[in-house]
Amino acid sequence: MNTELILSNICKYISLNDEEKEHILHFLEEEHLTKNKFILRQGELCNYINFVNTGLLRAYYLNPEGKDSTVMFAVPDWWITDMHCFLNGLPAMVNIQVVEAGSILKLSRENLDKLYDDIPKFNKFFRILMQNAYCREQLRIIQNLSLPAKERYDQFIKNYPQIANKVTLKQTASYLGITPEFLSSIRGKMD
Amino acid sequence: MNTELILSNICKYISLNDEEKEHILHFLEEEHLTKNKFILRQGELCNYINFVNTGLLRAYYLNPEGKDSTVMFAVPDWWITDMHCFLNGLPAMVNIQVVEAGSILKLSRENLDKLYDDIPKFNKFFRILMQNAYCREQLRIIQNLSLPAKERYDQFIKNYPQIANKVTLKQTASYLGITPEFLSSIRGKMD
DNA sequence: CTCATTTATTAATATACCTTATTTTTTTTA
DNA sequence: TAAAAAAAATAAGGTATATTAATAAATGAG
Numbered sequence: 001m002n003t004e005l006i007l008s009n010i011c012k013y014i015s016l017n018d019e020e021k022e023h024i025l026h027f028l029e030e031e032h033l034t035k036n037k038f039i040l041r042q043g044e045l046c047n048y049i050n051f052v053n054t055g056l057l058r059a060y061y062l063n064p065e066g067k068d069s070t071v072m073f074a075v076p077d078w079w080i081t082d083m084h085c086f087l088n089g090l091p092a093m094v095n096i097q098v099v100e101a102g103s104i105l106k107l108s109r110e111n112l113d114k115l116y117d118d119i120p121k122f123n124k125f126f127r128i129l130m131q132n133a134y135c136r137e138q139l140r141i142i143q144n145l146s147l148p149a150k151e152r153y154d155q156f157i158k159n160y161p162q163i164a165n166k167v168t169l170k171q172t173a174s175y176l177g178i179t180p181e182f183l184s185s186i187r188g189k190m191d
Numbered sequence: 192m193n194t195e196l197i198l199s200n201i202c203k204y205i206s207l208n209d210e211e212k213e214h215i216l217h218f219l220e221e222e223h224l225t226k227n228k229f230i231l232r233q234g235e236l237c238n239y240i241n242f243v244n245t246g247l248l249r250a251y252y253l254n255p256e257g258k259d260s261t262v263m264f265a266v267p268d269w270w271i272t273d274m275h276c277f278l279n280g281l282p283a284m285v286n287i288q289v290v291e292a293g294s295i296l297k298l299s300r301e302n303l304d305k306l307y308d309d310i311p312k313f314n315k316f317f318r319i320l321m322q323n324a325y326c327r328e329q330l331r332i333i334q335n336l337s338l339p340a341k342e343r344y345d346q347f348i349k350n351y352p353q354i355a356n357k358v359t360l361k362q363t364a365s366y367l368g369i370t371p372e373f374l375s376s377i378r379g380k381m382d
Numbered sequence: 383c384t385c386a387t388t389t390a391t392t393a394a395t396a397t398a399c400c401t402t403a404t405t406t407t408t409t410t411t412a
Numbered sequence: 413t414a415a416a417a418a419a420a421a422t423a424a425g426g427t428a429t430a431t432t433a434a435t436a437a438a439t440g441a442g
Binding site: 061063067069070071083084087093094116120123124126127130131133134135138139140141142144145146147177 | 252254258260261262274275278284285307311312314315317318321322324325326328329330331332333335336337338368
């Protein structure tokens with residue numbers, strides 16, 4: 001189990017001694033992921049939060065008419081889950097699917113709760129994680145409300161180049177909230 | 192200074208003894224707000240997170256072309272700030288303006304940091320606040336991506352009736368990401 | 383390697399939503 | 413209470429984006 005990345009991720013925000021590190025690692029389950037595998041499906045209980053070690057994942061909502069809306073992508077060093085459903089033990093609203101094969105470390109809600117008890121400063125870590133996530137989502141909302149599609153696309157490739165050149169045009173369009181045909185035409189017009 | 196609401200807000204998630212309550216209240220500054228007053232303007236440093244005791248506030252981004260996009264409304268028992276800029280000591284991206292007169296309790300970044308040190312479980316409180324905020328924003332993104340304007344409007348009045356019947360049509364349209372004219376026409380077609 | 387499937391491109395037509403302008407209604411203020 | 417200002421409604425015409433369909437390119441399964 002490759003644990004360097006996740007420990008450095010946590011230690012960006014809180015300091016841990018060796019004992020605490022061991023304690024955390026004990027709660028993690030590794031999973032290797034093949035392309036297109038689902039690690040979560042709409043309607044299933046969402047019992048894990050997942051840390052990406054390698055590969056690329058995508059969370060998306062499929063509405064009753066079959067329209068696919070990408071909620072987020074996750075690359076190495078990112079956490080991904082259906083947060084609302086994970087925290088409240090509810091059926092997932094989104095699918096999470098593997099875009100590029102890799103591996104994740106899974107932390108269950110039960111074990112996360114134990115971590116809060118055993119290592120109280122883990123609350124601080126998770127607080128900062130949630131702060132960052134909230135701020136990112138808020139920025140995305142502002143941009144979705146105030147920018148036309150072409151400029152949202154420009155922002156996307158500027159802010160997430162490592163994602164932009166690994167996902168399909170269709171997935172990018174789904175993240176931007178436009179059709180693949182329209183994104184294709186936007187691209188065509190770029191010089 | 193009316194402190195009942197904020198204490199009950201905090202005690203929804205963590206328990207506090209009388210000493211801790213006093214300690215927290217000590218860090219708060221009350222401010223009475225007249226209608227249309229700005230408590231934050233784009234470009235100013237955002238040094239406070241604000242708890243709404245009474246009244247109604249609105250955070251919005253004004254883009255270079257003058258288009259107004261509502262980021263959030265805040266009613267009593269809600270917290271409001273420009274989170275990214277508050278946390279990082281940066282110039283605000285949004286304006287926060289009083290829609291309905293009332294009063295707020297302000298907590299500075301410095302005092303919040305002291306609270307984390309003095310009462311470590313305040314990290315848990317803020318973690319939960321951020322979790323809730325993140326989940327709300329994520330849901331809003333999903334809805335913005337997957338629903339047409341009329342259905343987003345229906346959701347808004349269903350989920351936030353106490354806000355919907357206090358803000359103007361113009362402000363509602365700005366929250367939904369459509370023009371007031373188009374919202375008016377949506378309303379006209381409702382039976 | 384090859385056929386089947388998915389993805390991307392292109393183009394014509396359609397529609398959700400915007401812009402501008404005018405009128406009516408509501409709110410504010412003097 | 414009247415005048416002024418702001419908000420809402422209505423309508424015509426315009427544009428960004430969607431839909432449908434057909435073709436080409438890329439990817440994947442056997």
